[in-house]
Amino acid sequence: MRITSWFGRKKYAHTSKPKPYVASPIAASEPISDQLEHNLLHLGQLFTDTPDLNIRHIPLRDTGELAALVYIEGLTDKNAINNNVINPLLHRADGSSLSSITVGRITKLRDWAPITSAILKGSSILFIDGQPDAFMLGTEGWPQRAIEDPQMETSLKGAHQGFVESIEQNIALIRRYLPHRELKIRNHQVGRRGDSRVGVMYLADVAHPEVLREMEERIDRIDIDVIINTGELVELIEDNPFSPFPQFMLTERPDTAASQVAQGRIVVLVDRSPSVIVGPSTFTSFFQSVDDYSTRWSIATFIRLLRFFAFFVAISLPAFYIAITSYHFELIPVKLLLTIGEYRGSVPFSPFIEAVFMEITLEMMREAGVRLPAPVGQTVGIVGGIVIGQAIVQAGLISNIMVIVVAFTAIASFILPNYDLVAGVRLIRFLMMIAASLFGLFGIVVSLMVLTGHLIALESLGTPFGSPFAPLRLSEWKDTFVRAPLWKMTKRPHSTRAVQSTRQGDNQPEGDGK
Amino acid sequence: MSVTGILRRALIVIPFTLLISGCYDRLDMEEASFSLVLGLDRDEQGNLIVYSSIPTFNQHAKKKTHEIVVSSISPREGRLKSDAYSVGSFQPRKLQVLVVSKALLLHKKEWDRYLDVFFRDGRNPVTSRVLVYDGKLNELFDYHPPDKPILPLQLLGMLESTDSRAETVVTTLQQLQRELLDKGQTPALPQFALDQELKLNRTALLDRDGRYAASLTSKEAMLLRLLQKNADKFRFTIPVPKHLVEEPGAANVLSFSADQTKTKIKVSRKGDKFRYDIYVHMPVNLTEILFPIDVVVEKAELEAACSAEIRKQLEALISKFQQKRLDPVGFGVYARAREYGYFKQVQDRWVDEFAKAEFNVKVNVVLADIGAIE
Structure with a gap:
């Protein structure tokens, strides 16, 4: 295999056909029998070692035929089965037994494959002796979480409902x-x-x-x-x-x-x-x-600009520190240079070692904070704050300036609203630091160029990831660095490739500006 | 191979090729001994002595700077010798101030060859300020007053505050180089001395060959800046004619500040003689008057008196330049711009041409503000 192909990405071919679904070979598309005993026997073979499979035998009141209700306990709604299925079948005699079942969804099934799959997904199956069809009853019900505030993306003014697991x-x-x-x-x-x-x-x-x-x-x-x-x-x-x-x-x-x-x-x-x-x-x-979109647009714009600024700070500030102190200290104004020099003078490590050490400590603290339960999580803050904030500087291992740089970087990465993006930024930060320690500002500039090139080359579903910067569409910058007033954004973004491009009519309020 | 394939290959190869050459000029800040002040002086035998002052980044050190003195044949050799004394690697990269002793400027022929290293070696800065020190440089580098910041900060601070009042010129290495090479100009440098304390109240003028020729006082330097058009805020305290002072015995002095001074210089030539028309427009704010006068009534007289006084001072300064064969204003630059052909003929003896030139100075002081108390 060529080394380059390892970095390559697989192109998606538009012509490819989806592969057909291949079920477990044991009961591919075999139809069920009209004998209840045969069916139950077959079922027993299919579901070995399945203690939560429940089979309830029910004599039908109207015809006297024997029926069996099969379902998995835990995946089904007990109330629905008791009140809407078993109870009417046993006690209600009016009309046919099927019509007395009061669940919303009843489907006739003939083959074993869909039947087993339905059982495993929480439906209950009613087999009736002498009938060549089984009936799938929609009785799903499994443990569910209540709808809560989203954990990762909290918002001040947005709705307080987050997605759940269903x-x-x-x-x-x-x-x-x-x-x-x-x-x-x-x-x-x-x-x-x-x-x-x-x-x-x-x-x-x-x-x-x-x-x-x-x-x-x-x-x-x-x-x-x-x-x-x-x-x-x-x-x-x-x-x-x-x-x-x-x-x-x-x-x-x-x-x-x-x-x-x-x-x-x-x-x-x-x-x-x-x-x-x-x-x-x-x-x-x-x-x-x-x-x-629910704060005033001028304020939202300011926050947007902060985020873009924070993105660059989070990516390059430690690298910049390394480059400046290891290669280009003549760029520092003389008074600042004397201040930094005073702190750096007593630190035994080179700026790169110092920065890597502090950044790794920060990442470890962050990871520890995520995985630990909330009451213990506070300890991380205290240990981190005291150890990193004070002791390490007093011990002369790390300079004050480095602590400030790390803190600033951390805060900058907290501003970014998307966790996945921040994760990428954290990784790139280390690459930038390595580049800076090897080549100084030159390394940073080259890395930023490669990074920009990469971002521009990326695609999402075949549409350009860098839009509206590359390809450039100035009219769509209304929702990038700035957040223009909502009534200005009358068109849907090109990057969505929407076929209906108009989003809204002229909604600008009547007033001085209009 | 497709274009993307080539690019992809290049992306993999480039980092590795870069790695081969990386790191060679890396020098961590705390491992460098960067000299912030460099001094050039000569001893009795005429040998070059190189002084440098390096900040020490050790919290246990009592003294915040480390001074190194070496005798050498050139500044670059001085650097090599200094490296032996410095704790870290000796670096002139962050040089803030280059101090040249007046003695060196007076007695050393072609001293400016010593500046060559700053322009030939790209690592050296060209924005360091050049100052002239009136005295022996060892006094300066042994001067560590307990109540002042370290020497480079002292010098920079002094220079900055003096410059903000336009009382001296500020010359960087690059500018000095230009002034030395320009045939239509002679260099000017700030000059300071150690008299109990450091004081920066002179401006040294160098002649065509770069040798020390004369010094200007603060007031003269202010007028020089006015003619150079590179400052527009001036504070003057000038005498006025006695007849304006009604009360006998009162001091005939007033002070004003001029914030929007405009200078126009026009050059023309008659035969082999240049003629300069200098027009200074100066709206002033009165800040102090030491004699009783009704400013509103005698506005015109006051303006005329101030104009006459400034004009007198300007003319005196220019004739001083002419006498000493110095052109720190760069009148030759005007001549070259307007009378190129003739200037080309005389450029090698420009200062003599300049000495012959005729000057016609007009000053227009306008009272813009007479102060708050009236």
């Missing part, structure tokens, strides 16, 4: 924002064993069909055991898996997702995962937060 609820949360019949959802199944339901949500009259097809093809190509979380799906469908930067935005906020759908983007929901994928994403979309 796709139905997540769809409902988005639908509440866009109750429109053009909001479509296409279902895909991903994972041979996990069989996750993946919903692709889009506005049919806005989203570009080609982008949609690309997304669906990528999802259908996946041949995998199971997808536990959305992040895994992203890694399987992104354009450049070797980039440190995320090419799809993950959000756990229904309002963010809805606003992206309304802009013409596509949202992919994964069952059992509380975050959704938004694509195609651009570099600037990682600097936007919902709060931007």
Whole structure:
């Protein structure tokens, strides 16, 4: 294998066909029998070592036939089974037994494959002696978390509902924002064993069909055991898996997702995962937060500029410190030079070692804070604050200036609203530090150039990641460094490739400015 | 191979090729001994003595600077010798002030060859200020008053505050080089001395060959800056004619500040004689009057008196320049701009031409503000 191909990314071919679903070979498409005993026997063979499988024998009241209700305990709603299925079948005699069942969804099934899959997903199956069909009853119900504030993306003014682990609820949360019949959802199944339901949500009259097809093809190509979380799906469908930067935005906020759908983007929901994928994403979309649109535009603009500034600070400040103190100290104004020199004079390490040591300590503290339970997490803060803030400087191991640099860098990276982007920034920071320690400012400049080139070359779902900077579309800078007044943004961004480009009419309030 | 393939290969190869050459000029700040002040002096035998003052970054050191004195044949050799004495690697990269002793300027022929190293070696700065020291440099480098910051900061601070009042010139190495090479100009440098304390109240003028020729006082330096057009804020205290002072015995002195001074210099030639028309427009704010006068009533007289006094001083300064064959204003630059052909013929003896030139000075002082008390 060529070394270059290792860095290369796989191109997605538009012509490829999705692979057919291959079920477990034991009961591929065998139809069920009309004998109840045979069916139960077969079921026993299919579900060995499945103690949570429950089979309830029920004599039907109206015909006296024997029936069996099969379901998995824990995945089904006990109340629904007791009150809406078993109770009417046993005690109500009016009409046929089937019509007395009071659940919302009853489907006739004939083959074993869909039956086993339905059982495993929380439906209950009713076998009736003498009938060649089984009935799938929608009695799903499993342990669920209540809807809470999003954990990763908190907002001041936005809604306080975050996605949960069930796709139905997540769809409902988005639908509440866009109750429109053009909001479509296409279902895909991903994972041979996990069989996750993946919903692709889009506005049919806005989203570009080609982008949609690309997304669906990528999802259908996946041949995998199971997808536990959305992040895994992203890694399987992104354009450049070797980039440190995320090419799809993950959000756990229904309002963010809805606003992206309304802009013409596509949202992919994964069952059992509380975050959704938004694509195609651009570099600037990682600097936007919902709060931007509900604060006054001048203030939102200021915060936007802070974020872009913070991005560069978080990437290059420690590197800059290293370059300046190791190569170009003649650039420092003489008074500052004397101050820095006084602190640096007693430090036994070179600036690079100093910076790497402090940055690694910071990253460890951050990681420790994430994984520890909240009450213990506070200890990290105290240990870090005292050890790093004071003791290390007093001991003369690290200079004061370095502590300031690290603190400033940390704060700059906290400002960025997207966790995935920050993770990339943290990684790149170390590369920049190495470049700075080897080549000084020259190394920083070259690294920034390579970084810019990389960002421009990135694509998300085949659309340019750097838009609207590269390709340049000045009219779309209204939602980049600045956040223009909402009534100025009458067009959907090009980067979404929306087919319906007009977003709103003339909404500028009547007043002095108009 | 496709273009992207080439690019991708290049992206992998370039970092490694860079690694080969990296690090060679790395020098951590605390491992360098960077000299902030460099002094050039001569001993009795005429040998060059190089002084340098290096800040020490050791919290346990009592003295904040380390002075090195070496005798050498050139500044670059001085650097090599100094390296033997310094704690870290001796670096002139952050040089702030170059002090040249007056003795060196007076007695050493072609002393300016010593500056060559600053322009030939790209690592050396060209923005360091050049100052002339009136005295022996060892006094200066042994001067460590407990109540003042270290020498470079003292010198820079002094220079900055004096410059803000336009009482001397500020000359960087690069500017000095230009003034030395320019045939239509002679150099000027700030001059200071150690008289109990450091004081910067003179401006040294160098002649065509770069030798010390004369010094200007603060007041003269202010007028020089006015003619050079590179300052516009001046503070003058001048005498006025006695007839304006009604009360006998009162001091005939007033002070004013001029914040928007405009100078125009026009050059023309009649035969082999240059003629300069200098027009100074000076709106002034009165800040002090030491005699009783009704400023409102006698505005015109006061303006005329001030104009006459400034004009007198300017003319005196220019004739001093002419006598000493010095052109720190750069009148030759004007001549070259306007009378190029003729200037080319006389440029090698420009100062003599300049001495012959005729000057016509006009000053227009306008009372813009008479102060708050009236």
